[in-house]
Amino acid sequence: GMPQVEVAFDIDANGILHVSATDKTTGKEQKIRIEASSGLSDQDIEKMVKSAESHASDDQKRRDEIEARNQLDGLMYKVEKDSKEWVDRLSEEAKSKLDNALEGGKGALKTGDPDLIRRALDELNAAYSAAGASLYQSAQSTSEPTPDGAGAAEGAAPAEDVVEADYEIVDDSKK
Structure with missing residues (x-):
């Protein structure tokens, strides 16, 4: 039938890619390791750093x-x-x-x-x-009280339209 190949990709902590391919019927395995090269020399990197510093202001x-x-x-x-x-x-x-x-x-x-x-x-x-x-x-x-009425609120008699009443609390849950 059809060949069955299992491919595995693994990236380690250093950014290196490990690829392995295994043929399931024969058990043969091939591996490859891919490393990233930055392509920049130390001189190029230093040049870029100096350029960045000169443009900082x-x-x-x-x-x-x-x-x-x-x-x-x-x-x-x-x-x-x-x-x-x-x-x-x-x-x-x-x-x-x-x-x-x-x-x-x-x-x-x-x-x-x-x-x-x-x-x-x-x-x-x-x-x-x-x-x-x-x-x-x-x-x-507009909100400042007038000097004559400054103490009117303290100890003043209740206003005439206030009605005092006795009341009783009725608990409906006891009925």
């Missing part, structure tokens, strides 16, 4: 640019999302600053200029903080 600069861009993009999203909830409570000046900062951020992202992006990020942060501070301030001024 460029890589860091590029990384900083990308992080600034991501921060600006994230802050713009957060401001647009948050401002929908409280834009009606902002002063016209704060709204204007926030809108101008958002437009500046969009423009900076389109140019891709890292300095413009950082400047737009700082401006948007400042406008967002100022808007938050003005909201906080207006919330404080």
